[in-house]
Amino acid sequence: MKKSLVTLIPFTLLMACNPAPEPTKTEVSSAAEPAASPQKAKNAISKTSYTANVKLLASDEFGGRAPGTKGEELTVNFLVNEFKALGLAPANGNSYTQSVPLTSVEVTNSPHLTFTDNNGEQIVLAYGTEQVIWSRKQISSSAINNSELVFVGYGINAPERGWNDYQDIDVKGKTVVMLVNDPGYATQDDSLFNGNAMTYYGRWDYKFDEASKQGAAGAIIIHDTKPAAYGWATVSASWTGPQFDMVRADKGENLAAVEGWITKEQAVGLFERAGLNLDEQYTAAQTQGFKAVPLAGTVSASIETKINHVNSRNVAAMIKGSESPDDVFIYMAHWDHIGTDPTVEGDGIYNGALDNATGTAGLVELARAYTALSEKPKRSVMFLAVTAEEQGLLGSAYYAASPLVPLANTIGGLNMDGLNNFGRTKDVTVIGLGMSELESFLEKRAKEQGRTLTSDSEAEKGYFYRSDHFELAKLGVPMLYPNSGSAHIEKGVAYVEEKANEYLSNHYHGPSDEYNENWVMDGAIEDLQLYFLTGLDVVNAGQWPNWHQGTEFKAARDKSRKE
Template sequence: MLKRFHFWAIPLSLGLFPACQSTSPQSNTAVNNATTAGAKEAPVAREVRVTEGSYRTYVTALASDDMEGRKPFSNGEKKTLAYLEREAKALGLEPGNGNSYLQEVPMVEITSAPAQTMTVKGKKSMTLKGLEDYVIWARRTEENVSIKESELVFAGFGIVAPEYNWNDYAGLNVKDKVVVVLVSDPGFYSSDTTFFKGRTMTYYGRWTYKLEEAARQGAKGCLIVHATEAAGYGFKVVQNNWNTSKFYLDSKGKNVYRCAMEGWITTPVAEKLFAAAGKNFQTELQRAAKPGFKGNALSLTMSTSLKAKVRYDKSYNFIAKITGSKRPEEAIVYSAHWDHLGIGKKNEQNDSIYNGAADNASGTAGLLAVAKAFQAQGQKPDRTMVFLSVTAEEQGLLGSQFYAENPTFPKEKTVANLNMDMLNPYGTTKDIVLIGIGQSELEEILAEEARKESRYISRDPNPEAGLYYRSDHFNFAKMGIPALFTGMGIDHVQLGKAEGKKLLDNFTANVYHKPNDEVNAAFKTDGAAADLQLLYQVGKRLAFSNQWPQWKSGSEFKSVRDQYMAK
């Protein structure tokens, strides 16, 4: 899964945050806010720290060649899960799924072989070239998918968002048709920062949402118009999906409708399509970004085909826990994904193992290091601490989706989720990036803990990329559970901001999702340990309190939580 981490450090004053007044879901009265920002914390267990040595041991093992890149369905998965179980037992952690540390995740792998061309017919007809003009894949488990002269319908941004009084599908019949939609949100094209969330991407701007909504509307296919700035990455990234396999949760026995075909087209292709329909694409884009937009048929049909190879198999989430001493039914979930890309194309050094040290052996090692710190406290937390390492994040957040739909602790009893994905591999920084600012009251706690360590939190400099919706915490957020996600800072303690940014840019350009994302001489562990200390402290404050952090006004997840907590 693509995660763009180009962060600029912009200090956030604690004064930007409103006072935290969390309430219990069992009543409307204020609870003990001893752990809110500025309040004195009640004495609890002895002070411990997440040790760099423990983290280095764990991340070195998880990112070793012996783990074979930790791809689901592989021998690397078996080795990874065996290692996690062995280390959990050594730490004295309890199994988190009944008597087992494992949660079975049934999945299906669909390997698509699209036709090399797509034919479009209308007043002006054209033939599009696969890979160059479009990238498509099969979503259904049929071996042969045929799209024959299906009508093309423009549905704007493909969004149905009642809270914004927005419905691109209103009055539009797309059943068994192919919808063409735009990436990102209408707010991305507006100078009004209060329209949607301005250039900050909401969940509705994510391409995954658009495919889900097209299916809900009964469309046979969905083509998203790619735009580099709005998507946050170039079309070359999309092209990596050509003729590859995709994993999905196994929906056998469930009445789940999926589009037969999903994919992307380039902006130049969209311009040709709209011109063939007698329309100007840029004019239609601007029209779609304004209230009152109505979608319309393009008076064009398209035809293509795909062959699909289908394989059913099972992967596993790993779950360990420390049972709470006072309120064991209430849980705080630390999460990270254990999977990476396995063994693939060799690089210039003849290395074909995609070790995924930063992405995300670092987060899974962080789970163990934080769990070790909790065990070293000498006192059990009041609430249960869950350490969840999920599968198939790289395939579309599938393991965390399965857990969210099949939790070991119900959503009504899950206090918060603290997610770790791609920890700092290049040295200690003064800042830590807060992704998704303005979402929940967990931000106040993080800000105060950072201040205690003489650190500060920085804004996500690229909010239009929608990073808050691109890692495993998102599936908790969708269920209404307040979720915290942090990223790498750049204000390097020794080298400063400019050099720190160069280190991050180098990682993004030359290390991320490549075989050289491994533990080597350039891989530093002190920065990750410092960030883990902050996340440990946030979890500890929740663990020894009765605070229920809330979503903030304006968060798209607030109404979800409010609805079921009010019952």
């Protein structure tokens, strides 16, 4: 998920910022026997340094680590210093950083969304409470004026599934209204899409992009808490303030002029005024062969925007392989979070302790373990901290488009986005379990820890498509996305569920996602040791893991390996 409440600071003003504290070098014995080297090296992963780094990255000094702020400068300096101290090589020529040009588009006028029915009666929805709209066009203003409304079901065009909600209707210049998630989740029918597990077609970003491809002038999603997997408060917080995007040469000319969400309550009234029942349309949209339905009336909105350009950075360091240095395995985590909201009274710092100071600090510990090895890995290992995940996986998308090592030479990778903070678990949850051959490497090492692999119990929320590994996966690179296990080693499943629900309800993307002295880091350390041994096995095996048959990414992998 993304949220964007930051104060942008030009980088010309950041050069005077104090760098992060110099790291403390870890002494590593060079006398380890090669056969025992991995087991000794995993013990270089330090709970003390890991905890200290999480606290530092999540401190108020770092201001929520938003792209383009003092928090970015401090975070990038910290990572570069740590990697240098550990003796890692820069991954981008002589540089540890990769520039990621971004554009910030901020709505400045709290725009109204005005619906007019065929009788001329108008309903105006309030910004923030009843609707949140914006524009991704990188220009000063965008508008729709008396744009015709069309309900296009789930807004999906999936030829390989024989599904096209846009069939036999021209939406050019019109505003499409869509449901969140996909028909498989709605029906729980495994024969539709992936059943309960959300597909990429269920994601809001897919829906907006497809609407633009179809020529729509406006694109509106009806919010529904359960299929969206978050409440309206997340919508109203996440899509207000500056919204980052890649720099678009055409300034977003082909994007819809207005995109946004409306509450389900307001959608009910909208459909009633068009002589339709929303519940009935929900049911109709779940059926293959659904035909889009014109909604009587039009919609208008005018959006004023402020455009800023920010040069953010990914941070990347390498350990060169001893036998095949041109081939690389990637450990990745996003270093950014939401930043500071200057309009909030009281605590406006979104510290992002769990999300994702934990994963960022985890990268440093993995690097520490690799540098403790008595023998270099046979193939190269990259430690990649990406920017702007909270803005829509932009740093990882930029890396995927401009990789420092060709994707055809990328063996695979492992993404960390929120590490365990409540203690050891009996299992390892794998988001997207069953998708790639990398899982056999993970399973072997998990078994040595007395643990099993378990699937995501909330596959309907589409977590596989909501973190940075996805940008590499969709281009064919096999990626692991392990997460905290589902059963605490002593307190069981209920305890883990309680912790997860408490975080999502009270802290997720909120100022209270702060480091807590009561956190138990033993589980994170055990997970990091697992990730270290798994990745080491992959780089030393000489194999090229693939996606399993039937996954949507296998064709891209096969093509890249063939070429």
